[in-house]
Amino acid sequence: MHPLDEAIDLKASAPHEFMGATHPAYANMIGPFGGTTSAQLLQSAMLHPERLGEPVALTVNFAAPVADGEIRFVARPVRTNRSTQHWIIEAHQAEGVVATATAVFAVRRETWSNVEAVMPANVPAPEAVPRMPVKGMPAWPQRYDMRFVEGAFPAAFDEQEQAHSRSTLWMRDEPERSLDFASLAALSDSFFPRIYIRRRRRALIGTVSLTTYFHADSALLAQVGTRHVLGVAKALNYRHGYFDQSGQLWSPEGQLLASTHQLVYFKD
16 A cells, blocks of 8 residues: 555544544654645545535644544534535544544536636746655655755755745655545645745744645546646745745646645744
8 A cells, every 4th residue: 555545544433433543654753744634634534424525625723733643533524515515523632632624525516617826837847857855854755756946945954044935846645646635635735834945944833724725626636647746835924923825736737736725833
């Protein structure tokens, strides 16, 4: 099994409950990579026998540090309409709730479609961009093939403040894995904290809340397959110990797959 599939291999343990665990392949400096936790929360609803349709939105609030070990997921559909379904999901460990999530699933239908967001132009192909070195980094970046066009993670924290925090990069699972909603949810959190890019200095950080909107359906994700997707991320504001960062994930053909926004705590 792919490491991500091992991480999201949840087992039903009671009505509305699934058991899972952190995975060493997605370890961060302290605890697990938050994107994997988001994928697990989403997966608990995906596996639920009452699920309707596919995910269109997911918001994860990290209530406490997630410890290495078992996690109990509680997923409940709180309202099911004709074409939409609303979920409340919780992640429990010995000390109590460590993360909560709300999700919206929907049965998509054919309508007029258009995109106003603009994919970056004249971006070199993934094969023309070197992969980011991962030696000495935590386990989770090693699970991604990241190829930065601009705004790379600094090789050294030299405290040379930059004019902006924008990053553009090709990215995919490592080893290769076909894109699905779980991996897209994890990828949405794989943008390095923008304060590292902007200030090029160390800071204690932690994601507080992460929202991902899924613009793609499963058919479009299947078309992407194991290829790289293009990620674009930037911050909007840093103030009083918090900053936000937004991101977009694009298919190689220019389809917007997901957009994401998160709030991050930081301490110098």
